[in-house]
Amino acid sequence: MIIQCSKLLVLLLITQFSFAAFKTTVLTRNKEMDLVKKEVVFKDIDNLGKLEDKSFKIVRAKSEKPIILSELNDDLEKMRAASVYFHLKKAKKYFLDVVKSKYVSELGQITIRLGITNQFNSIGHFAHDNLAPEYNNALSIPPGEGRARFGIDPWQHEIWFRPAKEVNLPSEGLKNDFEQTAALFSEFRTQSRFANFQRFVADLFLLSGDELVDSGLSILGSTAIIEASFIAMKHIYGLLQGKSYLLDTSFIPEIVYHEFAHIALSDKLTLSHSSPVNEGMADFFAASIANSSTLADKVKDYAKRVREKDAFREQTYQSGFESNAYANIDFVLGVLWQVRELDEQKSHSYIYNIRNNLTSSSNIRGDLVKSILKECRRSCKSPLSGRIKLLNAYHEMGL
Numbered sequence: 001m002i003i004q005c006s007k008l009l010v011l012l013l014i015t016q017f018s019f020a021a022f023k024t025t026v027l028t029r030n031k032e033m034d035l036v037k038k039e040v041v042f043k044d045i046d047n048l049g050k051l052e053d054k055s056f057k058i059v060r061a062k063s064e065k066p067i068i069l070s071e072l073n074d075d076l077e078k079m080r081a082a083s084v085y086f087h088l089k090k091a092k093k094y095f096l097d098v099v100k101s102k103y104v105s106e107l108g109q110i111t112i113r114l115g116i117t118n119q120f121n122s123i124g125h126f127a128h129d130n131l132a133p134e135y136n137n138a139l140s141i142p143p144g145e146g147r148a149r150f151g152i153d154p155w156q157h158e159i160w161f162r163p164a165k166e167v168n169l170p171s172e173g174l175k176n177d178f179e180q181t182a183a184l185f186s187e188f189r190t191q192s193r194f195a196n197f198q199r200f201v202a203d204l205f206l207l208s209g210d211e212l213v214d215s216g217l218s219i220l221g222s223t224a225i226i227e228a229s230f231i232a233m234k235h236i237y238g239l240l241q242g243k244s245y246l247l248d249t250s251f252i253p254e255i256v257y258h259e260f261a262h263i264a265l266s267d268k269l270t271l272s273h274s275s276p277v278n279e280g281m282a283d284f285f286a287a288s289i290a291n292s293s294t295l296a297d298k299v300k301d302y303a304k305r306v307r308e309k310d311a312f313r314e315q316t317y318q319s320g321f322e323s324n325a326y327a328n329i330d331f332v333l334g335v336l337w338q339v340r341e342l343d344e345q346k347s348h349s350y351i352y353n354i355r356n357n358l359t360s361s362s363n364i365r366g367d368l369v370k371s372i373l374k375e376c377r378r379s380c381k382s383p384l385s386g387r388i389k390l391l392n393a394y395h396e397m398g399l
């Protein structure tokens with residue numbers, strides 16, 4: 001009996017230990033796309049809230065030690081770290097359960113650096129602290145071998161989130177007017193002569209190249225995602241936003257999804273090179289993981305507008321879209337979205353599979369479209385009519 005009792009005790013202890021979990025608050029979106037606080041329980045971490053499991057380790061800047069949530073006094077910082085972890089888990093689950101990615105199932109632990117300003121150096125890992133610190137942005141880092149002789153350890157995949165920094169826009173900037181900011185995005189989407197959102201904003205506010213980088217507006221991505229990001233800032237920073245720009249990327253679910261998607265695609269689309277096709281693919285998955293009808297409507301609306309023949313004719317494909325300087329990520333996302341229009345359920349693995357025939361230097365008109373049509377043979381319910389529908393849509397888009 002005594003033996004049995006102690007067995008039970010051991011069992012109880014083991015059960016308690018292995019089910020250690022941590023309860024905390026994260027920032028996430030509700031159905032209306034508004035950012036809301038939500039109580040969650042993290043089951044894969046210990047009861048001190050040490051943010052490390054087999055998939056992710058969340059650290060501050062250049063540290064290798066995981067953040068321990070119970071040790072953080074600042075509620076905002078606590079929520080930041082917890083939210084990033086929460087949305088990364090969601091993104092990974094999507095690639096495992098919905099996309100069924102073998103590559104993602106074999107990925108090792110990814111280190112997430114919060115509040116890091118160093119530039120990335122492919123040999124030294126971190127560029128020197130004093131070398132042009134970066135703000136208002138996020139990026140995915142490919143693994144590196146390090147340099148033992150210089151004490152630089154090898155590293156695996158990483159995602160870096162820059163700190164948010166207020167950047168004043170020139171006098172004609174957006175003054176406390178969120179409607180105006182929202183109008184900017186819709187204006188851009190309905191105009192045809194501006195191929196690139198960043199260029200559009202730079203021209204509008206007469207920003208220099210450096211100011212554009214500082215503003216965080218230089219991030220590549222479709223306007224649907226950038227818009228979602230800016231609207232999110234209003235919820236976090238309230239009235240502060242509008243007088244100037246800042247972008248707290250770690251609090252924006254779609255940016256977290258976008259960066260994880262880059263890594264999920266990185267067996268074929270390398271992280272060291274950014275291209276319109278790369279960015280459009282990452283945004284397709286960011287929008288799919290977010291699974292928001294508001295976001296989907298924006299993408300759909302853009303794609304439909306492009307296909308309408310007369311009024312917006314000049315918005316169809318232009319060869320300039322192939323280069324980064326004029327990259328129109330909305331256009332690439334619109335191309336990919338046609339597959340979703342065809343069959344939403346299948347579109348997740350369908351779009352993931354097309355990366356097999358792509359590289360980071362693939363172009364839109366040739367490679368991307370060819371790859372989409374080729375995959376239809378495998379993934380479309382009826383390959384022939386599927387391809388006819390896609391061909392028609394792409395024809396209307398000027399491809």
Ligand SMILES: [Zn+2]
Pocket residue numbers: 220258262279282
């Ligand atoms: Zn990107």
